[in-house]
Amino acid sequence: MRVPPLDLARVHAGMENELKEAAARVISSGRYVSGDENAALERTLAEMHEGQHAVAVNSGTDALLLGLMAAGVGPEHEVITTPFTFFATVECILALGAKPVFVDIDPESFCLNPELLERVFTLKSRVVIPVHLYGHPCDMQRIVELAGQESGVMVFEDSAQAIGAKTGGGTVGTFGDMAALSFYPTKNVGALGDAGAFVTRYDNLVEAVRMLRNHGQSARYQHDTRGINSRMDELQAAFLNIKLKHVRKWNEGRRALAARYDELLADMPGVITPPVKPGCEHTYHQYTIRVPNRDEVQRRLNEAGIGAMVHYPTPLHLCKALSHLGHAEGSFPEAERAAREVLCLPIFPGLTADEQAQVVTALRKIMEKTL
Numbered sequence: 417m418r419v420p421p422l423d424l425a426r427v428h429a430g431m432e433n434e435l436k437e438a439a440a441r442v443i444s445s446g447r448y449v450s451g452d453e454n455a456a457l458e459r460t461l462a463e464m465h466e467g468q469h470a471v472a473v474n475s476g477t478d479a480l481l482l483g484l485m486a487a488g489v490g491p492e493h494e495v496i497t498t499p500f501t502f503f504a505t506v507e508c509i510l511a512l513g514a515k516p517v518f519v520d521i522d523p524e525s526f527c528l529n530p531e532l533l534e535r536v537f538t539l540k541s542r543v544v545i546p547v548h549l550y551g552h553p554c555d556m557q558r559i560v561e562l563a564g565q566e567s568g569v570m571v572f573e574d575s576a577q578a579i580g581a582k583t584g585g586g587t588v589g590t591f592g593d594m595a596a597l598s599f600y601p602t603k604n605v606g607a608l609g610d611a612g613a614f615v616t617r618y619d620n621l622v623e624a625v626r627m628l629r630n631h632g633q634s635a636r637y638q639h640d641t642r643g644i645n646s647r648m649d650e651l652q653a654a655f656l657n658i659k660l661k662h663v664r665k666w667n668e669g670r671r672a673l674a675a676r677y678d679e680l681l682a683d684m685p686g687v688i689t690p691p692v693k694p695g696c697e698h699t700y701h702q703y704t705i706r707v708p709n710r711d712e713v714q715r716r717l718n719e720a721g722i723g724a725m726v727h728y729p730t731p732l733h734l735c736k737a738l739s740h741l742g743h744a745e746g747s748f749p750e751a752e753r754a755a756r757e758v759l760c761l762p763i764f765p766g767l768t769a770d771e772q773a774q775v776v777t778a779l780r781k782i783m784e785k786t787l
């Protein structure tokens with residue numbers, strides 16, 4: 417039996433009728449962009465983020481781009497982030513002509529290491545983008561504290577993988593000045609297409625992003641600034657209004673699956689399970705182990721029908737698109753080591769105990785052969 421990395425049909429099984437009814441309701445409403453479903457979604461997201469404002473947009477990538485645009489980021493600025501993330505985090509910085517400045521990761525959480533942050537601030541620093549990778553919260557207290565000591569530096573949380581995660585009792589996405597959420601279908605709460613959201617506590621930023629996502633219009637055909645088209649479809653908002661009701665239960669289910677993996681893998685030679693930092697509530701968008709001979713282990717697992725994936729095999733400072741920054745191998749050793757060692761095991765709502773046992777049995781056999 418195959419174990420897929422993610423089975424969305426299983427995730428949607430109990431709610432198919434509700435999703436179809438929502439689609440029918442939107443179709444007959446005649447309103448397909450930025451309508452009542454969008455407004456309801458923004459209210460729910462605001463509630464989930466401690467009463468801050470939320471703006472529905474077309475993707476997590478656009479939420480990042482729009483936030484940086486609203487913060488006035490341009491070619492004269494530097495934006496600090498991690499080299500171990502999905503490319504979108506950095507793509508938005510490049511899109512505005514700003515310079516990405518990298519800080520290596522903490523090897524346990526896979527997130528930007530705040531102890532290395534202080535040394536990279538310059539007079540050009542404008543924004544820090546911590547990424548809550550795999551659903552593990554960054555050390556937001558320390559990052560906000562350090563950024564606060566610099567003048568004019570904002571913190572923009574990339575919460576694409578971490579909706580509902582917590583640290584120190586607070587919800588991820590509410591610590592910084594702004595946050596970006598992704599509802600890409602594979603995320604912990606996914607739309608049935610592309611969608612994302614921008615979150616902030618500041619009225620001026622929320623107004624700026626509302627305008628920027630809609631061609632820079634302050635009113636119909638009054639283009640006050642150059643924006644983009646990044647409105648959310650009503651269909652996607654309607655689907656998300658249904659799916660968001662399950663986020664807490666799904667995240668708890670993922671934590672239970674992770675605890676089971678932790679237990680089953682505890683004594684497996686060569687395997688390092690993902691630790692959780694004190695005071696953190698992980699959302700396990702990915703359950704990521706480290707193994708030696710990772711590519712071979714992955715290949716053999718895939719041959720055995722186990723959907724083990726690598727997120728991400730190349731740290732961004734070594735990507736061709738960033739070669740102009742001139743980073744050589746060895747510049748960010750922990751990000752490079754993570755890129756060589758990480759392996760994400762199947763985790764999703766509905767994954768069964770039998771399937772988890774199958775993953776672990778296959779991995780044990782492979783580890784015995786490859787160590």
Ligand SMILES: Cc1ncc(COP(=O)(O)O)c(C=O)c1O
Pocket residue numbers: 475476477478501502504505547574576577597598599600610611612
């Ligand atoms: C860390 C991170 N940032 C940003 C994004 C971009 O989100 P989207 O795919 O919704 O544009 C993703 C999604 O893959 C992501 O994982």
